[in-house]
Amino acid sequence: MNKPVNPTDLPLEDDGPLYxxxxxxxxxxxxxxxxRTKWGLMAFCLGVYYFLxxxxxxxGLGAPDQAVLVDLPNSRFYFFFIELWPQExxxxxxxxxxxxxxxxxxxxxxxxxxxxxxxxxxxxTDLFYAVERLIEGDRxxxxxxxxAKGTMKMERFAELVLKHSIWLMIAWWTGGAWVLYFNxxxxxxxxxxxxxAPVIAYIWIAILxxxxxxxxxxxxxxxxxxxCPWPRIQAALTxxxxxxxxxxxxxxxxxxxxxxxxELRALGEHVGDCIDCYQCVAVCPTGxxxxxxPQLDCIQCGLCIDACDTVMTKIGxxxxxxxxxxxxNIHRREAGKPPIYRLVRARTVVYALLIAGVGAIxxxxxxxxxxxxxxxxxxxxxxxxxxxxGSIRNAYxxxxxxxxxxxxxxxxxxxxxxxxxxxxxxxxxxxxxxxxIVLGRDQTTELRLLVTAPAESxxxxxxxxxxxxxxxxxxxxxxxxxxxxxx
Amino acid sequence: xxxxxxxDHVSGRSTTGHEWDGIKELNTPLPRWWVITFYACIVxxxxxxxxxxxxxxxxxxxxxxxxxxxxxxxAVELANLEKIxxxxxxxxxxxxxxxxxxxxxLLALARARGKTVFGDNCAPCHGSGGAGAKxxxxxxDDDWLWGxxxxxxxxxxxxxxxxxxxxxxxxxxxxxxxEGVLKKDQxxxxxxYVRSLSGLPTSPGYDATAGAKIFADNCTSCHGDxxxxxxxxxxxxxxxxxxxxxxxxxTLVETITNGRAGVMPAWVGRLDPxxxxxxxxYVHSLGGGK
Numbered sequence: 019m020n021k022p023v024n025p026t027d028l029p030l031e032d033d034g035p036l037y038x039x040x041x042x043x044x045x046x047x048x049x050x051x052x053x054r055t056k057w058g059l060m061a062f063c064l065g066v067y068y069f070l071x072x073x074x075x076x077x078g079l080g081a082p083d084q085a086v087l088v089d090l091p092n093s094r095f096y097f098f099f100i101e102l103w104p105q106e107x108x109x110x111x112x113x114x115x116x117x118x119x120x121x122x123x124x125x126x127x128x129x130x131x132x133x134x135x136x137x138x139x140x141x142x143t144d145l146f147y148a149v150e151r152l153i154e155g156d157r158x159x160x161x162x163x164x165x166a167k168g169t170m171k172m173e174r175f176a177e178l179v180l181k182h183s184i185w186l187m188i189a190w191w192t193g194g195a196w197v198l199y200f201n202x203x204x205x206x207x208x209x210x211x212x213x214x215a216p217v218i219a220y221i222w223i224a225i226l227x228x229x230x231x232x233x234x235x236x237x238x239x240x241x242x243x244x245x246c247p248w249p250r251i252q253a254a255l256t257x258x259x260x261x262x263x264x265x266x267x268x269x270x271x272x273x274x275x276x277x278x279x280x281e282l283r284a285l286g287e288h289v290g291d292c293i294d295c296y297q298c299v300a301v302c303p304t305g306x307x308x309x310x311x312p313q314l315d316c317i318q319c320g321l322c323i324d325a326c327d328t329v330m331t332k333i334g335x336x337x338x339x340x341x342x343x344x345x346x347n348i349h350r351r352e353a354g355k356p357p358i359y360r361l362v363r364a365r366t367v368v369y370a371l372l373i374a375g376v377g378a379i380x381x382x383x384x385x386x387x388x389x390x391x392x393x394x395x396x397x398x399x400x401x402x403x404x405x406x407x408g409s410i411r412n413a414y415x416x417x418x419x420x421x422x423x424x425x426x427x428x429x430x431x432x433x434x435x436x437x438x439x440x441x442x443x444x445x446x447x448x449x450x451x452x453x454x455i456v457l458g459r460d461q462t463t464e465l466r467l468l469v470t471a472p473a474e475s476x477x478x479x480x481x482x483x484x485x486x487x488x489x490x491x492x493x494x495x496x497x498x499x500x501x502x503x504x505x
Numbered sequence: 506x507x508x509x510x511x512x513d514h515v516s517g518r519s520t521t522g523h524e525w526d527g528i529k530e531l532n533t534p535l536p537r538w539w540v541i542t543f544y545a546c547i548v549x550x551x552x553x554x555x556x557x558x559x560x561x562x563x564x565x566x567x568x569x570x571x572x573x574x575x576x577x578x579x580a581v582e583l584a585n586l587e588k589i590x591x592x593x594x595x596x597x598x599x600x601x602x603x604x605x606x607x608x609x610x611l612l613a614l615a616r617a618r619g620k621t622v623f624g625d626n627c628a629p630c631h632g633s634g635g636a637g638a639k640x641x642x643x644x645x646d647d648d649w650l651w652g653x654x655x656x657x658x659x660x661x662x663x664x665x666x667x668x669x670x671x672x673x674x675x676x677x678x679x680x681x682x683x684e685g686v687l688k689k690d691q692x693x694x695x696x697x698y699v700r701s702l703s704g705l706p707t708s709p710g711y712d713a714t715a716g717a718k719i720f721a722d723n724c725t726s727c728h729g730d731x732x733x734x735x736x737x738x739x740x741x742x743x744x745x746x747x748x749x750x751x752x753x754x755x756t757l758v759e760t761i762t763n764g765r766a767g768v769m770p771a772w773v774g775r776l777d778p779x780x781x782x783x784x785x786x787y788v789h790s791l792g793g794g795k
Contacts, residue, residue: 399634403645406745
């Protein structure tokens with residue numbers, strides 16, 4: 019380049035139209051390590067999702083015995099031995115933070131592990147593909163049948179009806195299982211089959227049936243490529259050490275046909291291992307060519323690794339021409355150095371520590387969770403009342419929380435003005451001048467409490483009052499502080 | 506290329522053909538999607554006219570084929586609310602007043618219902634928390650004009666005070682000054698005497714004996730010999746620390762001169778019996794109930 023180029027002389031780049039019609043993907047069946055892993059994880063994830071609502075957990079009489087239950091009418095969340103009240107929603111915040119950090123950690127170690135194996139979109143799409151393959155046949159057959167459009171025979175029509183029926187059934191069960199998390203599962207199943215269930219249950223099933231059917235049956239990889247934010251974020255979060263599904267071009271190039279390769283090898287020339295068989299493309303559920311390098315459309319499910327390994331085994335070359343690797347190792351091999359893997363590095367350590375930290379905080383909060391609590395609200399109008407004998411009375415609304423699964427008797431003590439008398443409106447009994455109250459299990463109790471200071475005590479304008487509630491049986495104590503105000 | 510108007514060579518687009526001082530307007534039609542949306546809205550509006558109430562007529566309006574009315578929606582919601590409350594309010598209506606405070610469930614219901622009803626009906630005079638105001642009793646204290654037991658409170662809420670209802674509390678304090686029963690200086694003297702009853706300081710030069718005499722001659726028939734009042738007549742206790750209108754001399758003089766006769770409306774007929782019951786328990790539970 020001796021002469022500067024005039025920009026207007028450059029040829030105009032034409033990337034074609036902004037809109038590209040969707041090219042249908044026909045993933046071929048494949049077998050191997052990653053396919054087996056995916057089957058296993060699919061069975062596990064779907065198994066948990068579909069059957070978890072039926073797991074029972076004894077919480078005693080009168081409490082729901084479903085292990086995992088979101089009880090919206092009573093505003094309780096049950097997870098095995100954990101029961102959360104609405105004001106404890108911060109546990110979910112912690113859970114979400116831990117989940118995000120886990121996603122980042124997975125990414126720092128093995129790229130889009132979530133996308134490839136665990137994401138519901140992947141799991142259900144995989145299941146829908148399996149159904150499609152079972153009914154319509156493998157890649158070539160499906161392509162042939164779709165190409166023969168317009169001359170549809172009865173048999174083909176029956177196939178399509180069968181496929182969509184099974185898809186809809188799976189989708190319906192997906193929605194069906196979802197609503198089971200919000201009500202007693204066996205009861206709701208009974209209601210659902212006898213059409214006695216609440217309308218809202220059917221509405222939610224319909225919504226989730228539609229989304230499952232549309233997302234897993236029709237949109238498939240488009241969800242990952244166009245709708246999902248994670249590929250965009252993931253690209254920004256990754257580093258050069260993260261292992262990704264990689265075509266090792268140092269080994270693969272120059273791509274040469276099998277026959278020509280053996281001829282050239284016989285002559286002692288360097289030839290790449292890739293024989294351009296396109297098996298990696300054929301099995302790809304997002305229809306990309308992994309040999310073009312890391313790309314947004316790649317969900318890193320590893321199926322191309324299985325496909326390539328099969329071919330490599332067949333032609334007697336070393337496997338893992340495609341495998342979990344990174345650019346650093348490709349360059350090292352090119353330079354004749356052995357590959358290195360750094361799973362323990364600042365990024366993974368920090369993520370792991372953060373996860374452990376969040377987990378520890380949540381565990382601590384869970385273990386030290388108060389099961390007896392008191393909130394006090396001072397009457398605002400009037401703040402203080404003068405009685406006929408000149409004594410001063412303050413009224414408080416106290417709200418007591420009993421988070422245990424049984425009724426308990428508590429005593430209320432007030433530590434405030436000198437010689438003050440306390441009275442609880444509707445108190446069951448007064449023993450040793452302590453009002454005693456029965457708190458119903460797993461609920462809040464609101465009481466009106468009156469504190470009266472005698473006239474001669476001449477209370478100051480405002481003095482602190484401490485309220486203590488003591489569980490007579492267990493000795494648990496909860497306290498709150500407010501003020502006693504003179505008019 | 507150009508359908509009408511001309512072709513503009515600079516922008517490569519057609520013009521509308523309109524020209525102002527040599528400037529021609531480019532032909533920029535509305536986007537197709539916008540036009541379609543616009544027409545769809547018109548079609549939708551026509552459908553709306555048919556289905557929903559829409560056009561004002563002379564004395565009424567078109568009702569629409571669905572017969573929808575937001576007022577009917579409210580009626581349905583209110584009926585549902587009554588249905589939800591139904592059983593509980595029936596139980597409350599049937600329970601004896603004294604039993605309600607002993608049953609935590611009924612007490613909570615009565616207090617919740619009572620508080621709402623109090624806010625809607627009683628708060629304008631008695632204040633949102635029943636703190637009262639000058640002339641309107643504080644319902645939190647233990648001083649009661651007409652009695653602070655559950656039954657007495659129920660009686661007062663039902664029929665009011667000087668409300669005109671046949672069963673209402675009826676009485677009035679005589680306007681001793683206006684009617685000429687007592688002279689100005691006598692009123693000042695007896696006002697000081699009343700202050701002394703609850704231990705308040707008196708004006709210099711006040712004649713205690715005269716005060717006691719005026720009080721005995723004029724006031725004891727209602728307020729009692731010991732000035733402790735009479736709940737039968739709604740005559741307040743003058744020896745305690747609570748004053749409905751105020752305890753300073755000027756206010757007392759005004760009270761004795763013009764008399765007092767506070768009015769409370771009768772609520773029977775306006776509120777249903779279980780609601781009045783709930784209100785009674787609520788007022789009683791504010792703290793001053795006997």
